[in-house]
Amino acid sequence: MDSMSRLLPSMSSLKAFEASARHLSFSKAAEELKLTQSAVSRQIKTLEDALGVKLFYRVRRRILLSEAATAYATDIRTCLSQIEEATQELLASRGTGGVLNLAILPVFGTKWLIPRMPAFWQAHPGISVNLLRPPMPFDFISERFDAAILFGGGSWPGGVVAHRLMPEQFVVVCAPALVTEPGLATIADLSRHTLLQHTTLPHAWQDWLIAAGSPEINGLKGPRFERFSLVLAAAIAAKGVALLPRFMVEEAVASGRLVIRFDISLPDSYAYYLVYPEEKREMPALRAFRDWLLTETQSTVCEASEVVGATSPAQEFRTDGSIASDHR
Numbered sequence: 001m002d003s004m005s006r007l008l009p010s011m012s013s014l015k016a017f018e019a020s021a022r023h024l025s026f027s028k029a030a031e032e033l034k035l036t037q038s039a040v041s042r043q044i045k046t047l048e049d050a051l052g053v054k055l056f057y058r059v060r061r062r063i064l065l066s067e068a069a070t071a072y073a074t075d076i077r078t079c080l081s082q083i084e085e086a087t088q089e090l091l092a093s094r095g096t097g098g099v100l101n102l103a104i105l106p107v108f109g110t111k112w113l114i115p116r117m118p119a120f121w122q123a124h125p126g127i128s129v130n131l132l133r134p135p136m137p138f139d140f141i142s143e144r145f146d147a148a149i150l151f152g153g154g155s156w157p158g159g160v161v162a163h164r165l166m167p168e169q170f171v172v173v174c175a176p177a178l179v180t181e182p183g184l185a186t187i188a189d190l191s192r193h194t195l196l197q198h199t200t201l202p203h204a205w206q207d208w209l210i211a212a213g214s215p216e217i218n219g220l221k222g223p224r225f226e227r228f229s230l231v232l233a234a235a236i237a238a239k240g241v242a243l244l245p246r247f248m249v250e251e252a253v254a255s256g257r258l259v260i261r262f263d264i265s266l267p268d269s270y271a272y273y274l275v276y277p278e279e280k281r282e283m284p285a286l287r288a289f290r291d292w293l294l295t296e297t298q299s300t301v302c303e304a305s306e307v308v309g310a311t312s313p314a315q316e317f318r319t320d321g322s323i324a325s326d327h328r
Contacts, residue, residue: 013043013046013047014079015080016029016035016040016043017047017073018076019032019033021069022073024064026063054066054068056069098128098283099127099128100130100146100286101144102129102131102132102147103132103149104134104148106133107228111247112247113131117129120289120292123292127289132145134148140276146276147280147289147290149273151168156273160276161277163273163274163293163294164271165272165294166271167271168272171246172208172241172242172260172262174240174258175236175237175238176256178241179259187213187214188214190217190241191217194221194222194239195240196225196234196235196242197224197225197231198225199225202220205222205243206219208243212264222240232252241261247300
């Protein structure tokens with residue numbers, strides 16, 4: 001018997017411990033596991049003897065975790081969850097295709113990626129893609145993601161492969177009613193409108209006005225919102241004029257809820273990137289998704305370049321740096 005086998009408790013005792021720690025009750029753990037309370041108690045006793053550590057204390061008619069068991073319970077819960085997820089993924093793919101856990105910014109996912117995903121699934125029916133919101137700050141060490149689509153300036157941690165997908169191109173939009181009252185025929189008319197601001201891009205309006213040749217207009221005024229989705233909702237509700245990513249407003253413009261004003265688009269210095277740990281480069285599901293995504297985004301970039309000029313194609317590089325915060 002090797003050292004790993006000697007140190008590894010049985011799965012049944014670990015499940016009994018995790019359930020008891022979560023409920024702080026042997027009887028509730030027994031009910032969940034469909035065991036008797038005495039069976040759960042025996043499993044806990046076996047685990048304590050094997051570890052040589054007291055895991056629970058009885059206080060009157062309750063049980064409490066020992067200090068050592070508190071951290072142990074968190075780790076065991078994580079491990080059991082990973083085992084369950086891995087098993088579900090295997091059963092889902094039946095050993096073919098595979099599963100890709102992708103962290104993605106919510107607005108980019110709903111407005112750009114998800115509408116295009118049927119084409120990927122049609123081409124790769126055996127691959128399941130789980131779309132999850134990335135925590136911030138983000139890193140691949142503490143999170144179980146295979147890849148992520150993030151927004152940043154091109155600086156990423158070492159050991160990460162990054163593909164530049166496409167820049168954000170901002171356009172001026174407003175509800176149709178604002179075009180006639182109070183009127184928005186010229187850029188100068190913006191001085192009479194409420195400019196909807198985004199908290200993490202406080203100079204976006206100012207930069208756009210400079211590019212448009214109207215630096216005298218105060219681009220810093222107006223209510224501020226923490227997410228682009230809130231700016232979008234305010235613009236649709238005719239609460240002001242917004243400067244938003246083109247892809248985000250396409251649906252609202254097509255339906256007539258918003259109109260794009262002025263033939264000026266401001267390419268942002270930041271862009272969307274597909275990033276993943278270098279050791280996962282040859283993962284079949286990731287490889288298939290990466291190749292499809294680069295083709296899709298290149299098509300989007302080419303379409304946008306007809307309006308705003310040439311844009312650099314998707315690129316792959318590795319570099320050191322920090323991951324940008326989510327501003328969606």
